[in-house]
Amino acid sequence: MIDRRNFLTLAGVAAGSTLILPTASLAQADISPEAVFHDPKAPALGNPDGDITLVEYFDYQCPYCKSNHPVVEKVTKEDGNLRVVMKDWPIFGAPSVYASQLVLGAQSMGKYEAGLEALMATQGKLSNDLIEKTLSEAGVDPDKAMAGYKANRKEIDALLSRNDAQAVAIGLRGTPAYIVGRDVYPGAVDADTLRKAISDARQA
Template sequence: MKKMIISVAIATSVAIGSLVGLSTFASGESADPFRESVLRDPDVPSMGNPQGDITIVEYFDYQCPYCKKVAPELARIAKEDGKLRIVMKDWPIFGAASQYAAKMVLAAKYQNKYHEAYAALIGATTKLSEQIVQDLLSKAGVDIDQAVKDMTTYQPAIEALLARNNEQAEAFGFQGTPAFIVGTFRVPGVLDAAGFKQAIADARAAARKKK
């Protein structure tokens, strides 16, 4: 990564009927290459409904305590809503251990174990190191020898992906993790369940106005 950024969680205020403090992202046509790279990068893992009407992009770090707090809440909301597509943007800004964790989880993608690897590390309650990352991923069913091999084999692709994620986050002016794009809105900080639901409602309202 070109630049290390100290994570600062910025709480977003919620008001009745609208989400305060949001700014619009990429209101142009879907052919805009930056917009497509953010929302539809084919190398970036996603979860939820692939055909969802609202896309939520999360920039996260496996050592970010706020990311760990938000993860189960967002997963629950996505399951309850049923129409959300969640794009997972690894943004390792907490040092070497975070870099290694992100690369190993992305390498696990090549054995179809990204989601298991993600869950293992985002749910970890201990500080990460290379050995702890390997131990947690092994318990999650990841073939560690294969993941290490794939991390080397696909190093150019993995590093290019992380560089794209970093460039996007910096272009948005995000100062730390977690940070989100909800529909066409930038959300630079932590949201609780009510905040997510309001952001999703606002994104849907904005989408209806464009039709």
């Protein structure tokens, strides 16, 4: 756990050589609370008017993101007043980037959550064919999702670059990573840890 009093000012190192998105200059990375918690282009789940926001940096090929996703869902549903901001950080290679592009592109179809849930339920590494098959089976047309991405490419690419720059500037070294209130929680977390983090943030 990293205190947010530190993450607002510290610059970290890149997650590793698997990162293929262009990394913005750390001097340009905005890691203010407004930028991290309230990026208007970042998808938000849970209660859009929730009093506490949980931010998750994730990759669709990250096994820990996938295994921990039901925990986040459970706590979100239990709480009822939690807003969850999803920050795509595709650091595991080209299929991760492709998955993020399609699911973010599916927002224009109202299918973001369906795409997210479908890919989070997959096992192991992804290929472009598996991504498309998984999305199709979930009712998300890959061609339409890609059309949605292309129509909003400038905004989506800018969002992915912001997410990357923030993650690097905060000092994250991999996925998943969660930010709640004052603290950063790197790696998978259990339900009780999330509940306590949310409770502490409400009391702060």
